[in-house]
Amino acid sequence: MSSPINKIELRNLNLEDYLELKTSMVDAYSDEGIDDLYWNKTEIKRLLKVFPQGQLVILVDDVVVGAALSIIVDEKRITMNHTYNQITANGMFTTHSEKGTVLYGIDVFIHPNYRGLRLGRRLYDARKEMCENLNLRAIVFAGRMPNYSQYSKELTPRQYIEKVKNKEIHDPVISFQLNNDFHIEKLMRNYLEGDRYSKEYAVLLEWNNILYDPESSIINTRKSVIRLGLIQWQMRPLNNLEEFFDQAEFFIDAVSGYESDFATFPELFIAPLMADYNHLSESEAIREITKFTPAIHNKFQEFAISYNINIITGSMPLLEDGVLYNVGFLCKRDGTSEMYRKIHITPNERLYWGMQGGSVIQTFDTDCGKIGIIICYDVEFPELSRLLGEQGMEILFVPYLTDTQNGYTRVRNCAQARAIENECYVAITGCVGNLPKVNNMDIQFGQAAVFTPSDFAFPTNGVKAEATPNTEMTLIVDVDLNLLKELHEHGSVRIKKDRRNDLYSLKAK
Known part of the structure; x- marks a missing residue:
């Protein structure tokens, strides 16, 4: 980043943002070893139809440089082994359920030119606030392991995760999530097809909403x-x-x-x-x-x-x-x-x-x-x-x-x-x-x-x-x-x- 920043804005995604969203997403993932990965406009339109308040973007001087996209799912879906395509229903998002209790993060990225400004943390803080406001039990998503390819010949995926947890190895995704109060639930295989840097492995991560009330009735709700x-x-x-x-x-x-x-x-x-x-x-x-x-x-x-x-x-x-x-x-x-x-x-x-x-x-x-x-x-x-x-x-x-x-x-x-x-x-x-x-x-x-x-x-x-x-x-x-x-x-x-x-x-x- 060479030019000074005049304004940073965090808001919900609009369909009019699509071209800027696509550009930032392509640049973000190609920088991490995944080529030509982006949501098409029809998929974004579907996502905005089923869950508009769950789609967040961050703008620098009125240009979209990052996003956090999510759906609400039934808890049973996350206990099963699943792939990226399965949890998103191949971009149809029929897995979204208003009766679900878990906010599932299907994507989050920051354009490589704007990393190091803690913009990702802003998106995650906004996601947490959304989870609390919607009275959902947790935020869950599968985090990539982009540095694993450097160690795959000497470490199994589990050994790699342990070393990341113990801060012996830095992983740009998992280390960030652990520092952001997420905890590791399990290792997932064949999660994202074509993710050669992670060897198609991912880690299921969870953040628990401590304010979650499973009995959120209007009458007799326990006061805080x-x-x-x-x-x-x-x-x-x-x-x-x-x-x-x-x-x-x-x-x-x-x-x-x-x-x-x-x-x-x-x-x-x-x-x-x-x-x-x-x-x-x-x-x-x-x-x-x-x-x-x-x-x-x-x-x-x-x-x-x-x-x-x-x-x-x-x-x-x-x-x-x-x-x-x-x-x-x-x-x-x-x-x-x-x-x-x-x-x-x-x-x-x-x-x-x-x-x-x-x-x-x-x-x-x-x-x-x-x-x-x-x-x-x-x-x-x-x-x-x-x-x-x-x-x-x-x-x-x-x-x-x-x-x-x-x-x-x-x-x-x-x-x-x-x-x-x-x-x-x-x-x-x-x-x-x-x-x-x-x-x-x-x-x-x-x-x-x-x-x-x-x-x-x-x-x-x-x-x-x-x-x-x-x-x-x-x-x-x-x-x-x-x-x-x-x-x-x-x-x-x-x-x-x-x-x-x-x-x-x-x-x-």
Whole structure:
């Protein structure tokens, strides 16, 4: 390329572009060892009739210098061995199906005079955007191996592909595709007749659409942006259970009024109910308030339905077969509920209350994706969150109760680490203020927050939002689950993908 470029344009192909398209295609393929390969005008007319939005061209100073042509096919067609002529029906394109789930790339080329300008990447990015907009599962095509003829006497096709994957050999087609997030599915023989540079071999390559929704119904479609309502609860004396319900309902009403999908309460926020039993020992007092747990569970389930919100009830004590647990409930707006238990018990909980830890490690399916819920001290054990992450957790909720800033700092820093390690959102909320006349629960320190992974799509410091410390308030935060999918596949680092499971693994007993 000798002259300067004034304008680059990417748009859909028109039939009027045909002569320029043909010229660029002939020059592109003759430069790669294939002579007289081009689509005739009748074939292009058919292609534009069956799938006009799938045909892209790139222009430099109003001249077509490259194109990306495609059809939609049924997935069964790509699982079978096929040739170029078979997948295109010899230029009739009867293989195109509006009911298909795969965008099949039948051609892509850049005129040799305009290579090195990343124009091919523009075409591929536009193809990916098309795939997402049409809600197709993947982009698939057979990539040529134009450098294979140089190595065919010493390497089999599979050996050649492995060396290209390991960057020992550069192949202008396959190397480009691997760098563009495509992965190799299989080797294909006799794909393109006359491709002497590739010895008529090709590699079936695939790019998966992480936003693909196989159940794309208008009603009950799962949202990608989820609104979290975190309640930073002020400890205060309460005369009875009804006063507790009134205060809880006030906050549920408030966060649901802002159309939050979740309302999250802190750990042991029902502690004010122990005031009537302060004359007893700590272990006896907390066992007395376990009698309120069933009523609280039922009431919060009513709130979840009436306010159309999923409620994470923080935690409360539960006495089961004489054993004291620290538990909470996920009360869903569909009328169902599930229990979670604190797994790791602090020395203080064990000493003063005689609590024991639960033994079930699980995630929960909700209408807003898969979530994990762990309680306070649990977040300081990275193995637990890792196991939840491997189960597909997208948001981790951590209700906590910390009396000093030291304890809060442990919870906060560990929660932030869990967001990075597991490429998920982590939401924490706790109690604040003082609670006189309740032994072992007199002071609290808290600051609700939502943490994110650390990459360009997220806040630089990994903090999506945080509340004012030690002040009763709500924190309402939107999180985008699609950003997590993008991070998993295309992040600066890909922690979930790059773990060396060949060297170490983690599993629950």
